[in-house]
Amino acid sequence: MTITGGKKREKLDRLAELSVRDDERGASLWQEAFRQLRRNPAAIIGAVILTIFVLVAVIGPFLVPYGPTDTIGIREGVVKSGQGIIPGISGEHWLGYDHQGRDVFSRMIVGARQTLLVGVVATMIGLAIGTLIGGIAGAAAGLGGRWGRWVDSALMRFIDMLLAMPSLLLAVSIAALLGASLTTVMIAVGMVSVPVFARLLRGSMIAQSGSDYVTAAVSLGVSKRKIALGHVLPNSLAPVIVQATLTLATAIIEAAALSFLGLGNPDSATPEWGVMLADAQSYLGIRPGLAIYPALGIIITALGFTLLGEAMREALDPKLRK
């Protein structure tokens, strides 16, 4: 070995060292995205809304002044919904009574928990089934050869069928199968989002399958299963996670729509904003507030999820990064 050779090696080593250190110092996609999110006012507004919402949903029910099913107004004889007497806002009952004489403020707080639960569980269901189907299809299409393409196209035809059905009718027919309840609403709303997650993950995985690191892994003899699960899948998850945040918003809205059509929880003992909104329909003329409070709750929460989701999409999409 000549001196130059040694120098060269030294240089290479230093470069390698540098690149390693750079890797440690330089931010990953997620860290970089987080840094961007902190600078985005929309993301901060969304995060603040959601923090308040989650806090209310978790802690609120322990602090409410009245029981959510306590028909206090009827006991005290102040509420006579048959005669159109439903007192509104007062010092003792901040948002007034509902048609059964229950304290609306307490119901709103307890309802926040149910609403959050419906949104999260429904999204989880859609996410789990959708990523399973989309993941198999994406892996099969990207890495599976001819047989894989066949699997992919069979799965995608199935997803196309789900997509071709109007989402609300799909949800209504699922609700008809299971009977009206809160669980039904969760499953129905979750199933509706399955095709979205499946298509998204599949597309993202196929795009990743064409990249150089996959070619490198294949030529190194890494097994296909390991490539799919260890390399392609983690790199394809970003759009799915963004979509999940956005789906939380639509899930809450769709749950409200199902309650409106009478497929939600049949007894209004456990308050949920969608059910409260649906219940208020018959009393719109007397006390429009009964509809407005839960509707505002739904709109603001959905707004929070949407703002955060959109900001995440911007932060995670390298194309949109400026």
Add this chain to the structure above:
Amino acid sequence: MFRFIVRRLLQLIPTLLGLSILLFIWLRRLPGGPETAILGERGTPESRAAIRRNLGLDEPILIQYGRFMKRMLRLDLGVSTSTRREVTTEFLQRFPGTVELTVTALIIAIGVGIPLGYLAARKRGRFLDHASVGGSLIGICIPVFFLAYVLKAIFAENLNWFPSSGRQDPTIGATRVTNFFVLDGLLTREWDAAFDAIWHLVLPGIALASIPLAIIVRITRASVLEVLGEDYVRTAESKGLTEAVVRRRHVLRNALLPVATSIGLLAGSLLSGAVLTETVFAFNGIGAFVAESISNRDYPVLMGFIMIIALVYVLVNLLVDLSYSFIDPRVRVR
């Protein structure tokens, strides 16, 4: 182009076939059948069995499916179990209402959404931009039926500007030709009937348009912003072309591609929204009828409806794909 259309239409066959099989099994798994819906909980086992036999539901499912397919090939959708009328007749009476409603909503959404999205992009960072972005965010987050109620309460019940329900004032006594009330009025030159039908469409149309409008504004804005940064737009502007020419030939033409895609995908969500809007405005369309049919276990209506919707959905998306090559000649469909 021709081969593309033929191939896409051929792809329809397996999709529709698969969908019909899935649906057929799925619907028959729903607890309670049409006999429960007809008789209520009181029906004796004998009367239930009689109805099931009458409707042909006692036969093996394969034979039922075979008979269904045979009828489908003759474009016969069977008889509704809840209204006892031909499904085709029911559809011909109710579909036009929903079509009028969704077309109104699309006209509002496209007519307002594309110009607004364009202006928002042009005035980026100014008040109009913030207002339209914020407005579209809220538009996505408002439950459609709540918006419908609010519109109805304010503009129909309080201000009395618009009718609060129905498709047309029955006292006008309009002549029916196609059941498209607006079209009927124009065909028979009963201008007041056409005008009244349009008047009935305004509020439900706005309610139904809220979500598509919000989506179209956002996509147009994003897409125009991207195109405005392109070199060819700067070139066109520096050539001294007027803003109108640059806008029409260079910006909008290139920016509308993603908008067209999103409009195709909106078809399904429009129908879901139609179910809700029709319920609030007692608008006699197909949406509310089908939602009832689910609880009535009206198999023929449901099968027929979903097959037609699937067909429409695929055709709309085919049209959208075809429109690409008109909007952007660089796109060649294969």
